[in-house]
Amino acid sequence: QVQLAESGGGLVQPGEGLRLSCAASRRIFRDSNMGWYRQALGKQREWVATISERGTFTNYQDSVKGRFTISRDNDRNTMYLQMNSLKPEDSGVYYCNQFPPSDYWGQGTQVTVSS
Numbered sequence: 001q002v003q004l005a006e007s008g009g010g011l012v013q014p015g016e017g018l019r020l021s022c023a024a025s026r027r028i029f030r031d032s033n034m035g036w037y038r039q040a041l042g043k044q045r046e047w048v049a050t051i052s053e054r055g056t057f058t059n060y061q062d063s064v065k066g067r068f069t070i071s072r073d074n075d076r077n078t079m080y081l082q083m084n085s086l087k088p089e090d091s092g093v094y095y096c097n098q099f100p101p102s103d104y105w106g107q108g109t110q111v112t113v114s115s
Helices: none
Strands: 004-007 010-012 018-024 034-039 046-051 058-060 068-073 078-083 092-098 109-113
Touching: 004 092, 018 034, 018 092, 018 109, 034 078, 046 068, 046 078, 058 068
Parallel strands: 010 109
Antiparallel strands: 004 018, 018 078, 034 046, 034 092, 046 058, 068 078, 092 109
């Protein structure tokens, strides 16, 4: 059974932080590069960050470099996105998936950055 469940979103003020979590089924998580993606209102979904299957390598969209940190716990089949110094343009629904992404997407978690 394929499962992706994102959590941890919320409403925060600019400059604050959030930690997102992604609980994935073993089938989709193990031995897979994973990624975080986001979709702002009225825009297409975009890639945010990637982490290799063992967590050795990470990569980030330029706009989040130095502010976001992607990590994973392979024992728990869970991935995280620590987001600091959030900006209004970071608002959107955040999704996790393999990288490159599979056709299956979870419900996502809403992040709203507003004063």
